[in-house]
Amino acid sequence: MLDIYMGKDIKLSANQLKELEEILARLQKHEPIQYVLGFTEFYGLHFHVTPSVLIPRPETEELVSLIIQENLGCSSRILDIGSGSGCIAISLSHYLPLAEVHSWDVSSEALQIAMKNNARLETSVLFQQINVLEYQPKDEKFDVIVSNPPYVTVSEKEEMEANVLEWEPHLALFVPDEDPLLFYRRIAEKGLQMLTDDGKLYFEINQAFGKETTHLLESIGYREVNIIKDLSGKDRIVKAIR
Numbered sequence: 475m476l477d478i479y480m481g482k483d484i485k486l487s488a489n490q491l492k493e494l495e496e497i498l499a500r501l502q503k504h505e506p507i508q509y510v511l512g513f514t515e516f517y518g519l520h521f522h523v524t525p526s527v528l529i530p531r532p533e534t535e536e537l538v539s540l541i542i543q544e545n546l547g548c549s550s551r552i553l554d555i556g557s558g559s560g561c562i563a564i565s566l567s568h569y570l571p572l573a574e575v576h577s578w579d580v581s582s583e584a585l586q587i588a589m590k591n592n593a594r595l596e597t598s599v600l601f602q603q604i605n606v607l608e609y610q611p612k613d614e615k616f617d618v619i620v621s622n623p624p625y626v627t628v629s630e631k632e633e634m635e636a637n638v639l640e641w642e643p644h645l646a647l648f649v650p651d652e653d654p655l656l657f658y659r660r661i662a663e664k665g666l667q668m669l670t671d672d673g674k675l676y677f678e679i680n681q682a683f684g685k686e687t688t689h690l691l692e693s694i695g696y697r698e699v700n701i702i703k704d705l706s707g708k709d710r711i712v713k714a715i716r
């Protein structure tokens with residue numbers, strides 16, 4: 475570091491120079507630094523990420539933090555819907571070692587990354603390829619269901635930066651304008667069958683739909699429905715009890 479401050483030349487080999495040029499070319503095309511590095515940090519853990527998975531966001535760390543605080547020491551069965559990199563499920567498995575954590579995603583590419591992270595971080599999440607929109611609940615019950623589903627409406631595309639729009643998987647991001655609560659409704663309806671009595675439902679939400687999501691859950695029959703704001707003061711989490 476001192477050499478840089480003192481203006482001394484750093485000699486790079488031909489290979490290092492080539493590597494540096496390739497990295498710069500990727501960054502110039504707005505590729506997120508996390509994909510270039512192949513890693514990101516989430517809740518104190520290192521996650522491998524590629525353009526097949528959403529880059530985990532700090533708001534999602536707040537969701538994970540809440541679930542950990544409220545379920546410490548419990549041997550709960552937890553289901554995470556929409557695995558992505560596995561950040562939610564793997565963090566819960568790591569910090570709630572007594573819990574049995576399941577996680578579903580429709581994308582086989584995302585699941586490959588999530589399973590790699592599960593092996594690297596030595597957690598024991600049970601991943602499955604399931605399309606939650608088509609899933610018919612069976613007999614199995616969960617104490618906690620958590621989901622950070624796709625929640626950006628197509629019309630919000632215009633406000634998005636190129637690094638997100640051109641690089642992150644659209645399957646992870648977008649819902650139709652005409653049905654922005656699609657995933658919340660389907661998961662909540664199935665949750666009535668899949669959650670134990672007093673089971674907890676946690677959703678990360680689009681800040682624009684806090685009230686609508688609350689009304690939806692109350693109308694389906696959930697109780698103690700609460701909105702929790704994120705650190706920027708935006709409606710970000712909805713929690714409900716079956």
Ligand SMILES: C[S@@+](CC[C@H](N)C(=O)[O-])C[C@H]1O[C@@H](n2cnc3c(N)ncnc32)[C@H](O)[C@@H]1O
Pocket residue numbers: 527528529530531534555556557558559560561562578579580581584604605606607622623624625645646647
């Ligand atoms: C917003 S990302 C969340 C990823 C990760 N949990 C996180 O917080 O970073 C939503 C995830 O839901 C998955 N997904 C989209 N449609 C789905 C469906 N019908 N059934 C199951 N998963 C789906 C996407 O592939 C994506 O990985």
